Amino acid sequence: MSSREFVYEKFRGFYNNPSLAVPTPVGFAQREFAFLLFRERVMARHKGFANPKTLSAFLKERIPSDVYYSCAYYENPEADMDKKGWSGADLVFDIDADHIPTSCNKIHDEWRCTNSECQFSGGFNGKGITPETCPICGGVKFEVKSWPCDVCIDTTRAEARKLVDMLENDFGFASHEIRTFFSGHRGFHVHVEHEAIRSLDAMGRREVVDYVMGTGLAMFRKSRKDLPKQKKGAKVFSLNDYGWNRRLKNGMRKFILNATKDDLKEIGIKGRTEVILQNKDRILKECVEENRWSNVKGVGVETWLKVAEHVRDLESAQIDTVVTTDIHRLIRAEGTLHGKTGLLKVEFPVSQLDEVDVFKEAVAFKEGSAKVLVSDAPEFRLGGETFGPFKNKAVELPTAAAVLLICKGRAELVT
Ligand SMILES: [Zn+2]
Ligand SMILES: [Zn+2]
Structure with a gap:
């Protein structure tokens, strides 16, 4: 048996399990489904299903390596793109280590x-x-x-945390209106299915993206040249307690409190470092709390803008902007396998975001083992166990670990 056939058999077993939980998104019959077929290695798109039963039958028979459905609702999901009859779409966010500089990607990517x-x-x-x-x-x-590791997960988790915080506190969604998922690879998906956002067009979604990324905040819009030469910080800064104002205020408080000379230099503040370091208490009280940004002699608006821009970068959420603005986007279906890992896209309650062990929850193949020859793999965790590192080594591994290594091109089945 080849490595690929081995994985195919596992996927086939998964989709033929009588207790398989077929994805049942709201507006089921209005969704376009799409499948990457394992054997044919082609994308089958523009599929519609009247009910979960017919979808289940399709999965059993065709065995996809990846399953997607549209974030959009259509009158005719099977029609050509321009004849589908778009009637709305969920608001979806993708946070993926592929797009975020992590401290680990230089090691394993x-x-x-x-x-x-x-x-x-x-x-x-x-x-x-x-x-x-x-x-x-x-x-x-x-x-x-690439490789999914705990650092990738914790980095994307922190971005998802900031996003969820904005959705709850700035956009006003209740936590039960926000759905959070592990993507099955190395990141998180956040879905909002609320009626209020369904009819948003691409422009509207772009506005949401800009907000989440902190793009185009009014105080940064002015060119540096237009700023008053004197220290009229207060004219530019008047941070209130809502939205991005609150985020900047809290972030600046935290940054100033902990700032070292090197931190300040790193964001481009050179001449004023000593003044800032010696006046931290005054800055925190008079500038940050009381909005009197001109109070510290020698520290002008240019300096505060540099701090604020840095804080904006820290407080914004790094999402894949293309996904959120695309009103026809296909998104991975929950409860299905990721073809690059053999792991599940799994949902968990928003309240579990900070602690969910995705490399445990997402394990699909819980029985048996297989012998594989691993060419190269870092140490990794799966299903509560730790494996590796391996280099040109033949090992007997639990099925899920063997499938992961084969799917990531790092091992071959030993027969
Ligand atoms: Zn080249
Ligand atoms: Zn990593």
Whole structure:
């Protein structure tokens, strides 16, 4: 049996399990479903299902490696794109370690340009986040080797936490109106299905994205040249206790309280570091609390803008902006397997966001074991156990761990 057949058999077993929980999104019959088929390796799109029973039958028979449905609701989900009859869409957010600089991606992520000319000279390659274009040949296709680790998860978890906080406190959604999921790979999905957002067009969703990312905040809009030369901080800054004002205020308080000389230098404040460090108490009280930003002699509006911009970067949530603005987006269906890991996209209550152990909750294959030859894998956790690191080693592993390594291209089945 080949490694691929082994994984296929596991996926087949999963979708043929009588107790399989078929995804049942609200507005089920109005959703477009799409499947990456395991055997055919092609995308089957524009599928509609009258009820979960017919979807279940399709899954059993066709065995997809990945299952998606539209965030959109359509009158005719099976029609061509322009004839579907769009009648609304959920608001969805994707937070993925692929797009966020994590401290671990330089360790476990690699990319290689697949342009034939570039290949000729060895194929330009590097570690960390995959660039949009190859720095050598300008090519846009890469062979990517990534890995989901606890640092990836905790980094994306922190971004999801900030996003959920905004949805609850700034947008006013109740926690039961926000659905949180582990994506099955290395990040989180956040869905809002509330009536109030269904009819938002792409422009409206762009506004939501800008808010979440802190893009275009009024105080940063002025060009530096337009600022008054004198220290009229108060004219630019008057932070109240709502929305981004509150986020900036809390963030600036935290930053100033903990700032070292190096922290200040790093954000571009040079000449004023001593004044700031020696006047922390006054700054916190008179500037941050009382909004009297001109009170500290020698520290002007330019300096406060630098601090505020830095804090904006810290407090904004790093989402994949393309996903949220696309009103036709296909999103992975909950309770289905991720073809790159064999892990489930799983939902958990918002209240569990800070502690959910995704590498436990997302395990689908809980029985049996398999012998694999691992080419290269870092130490990893799965189902409450720790494995590896492995380098050119044959090992007997629980099914879920063997499937993960094979799906990530890091092991082959030993037969
Ligand atoms: Zn190249
Ligand atoms: Zn990582």
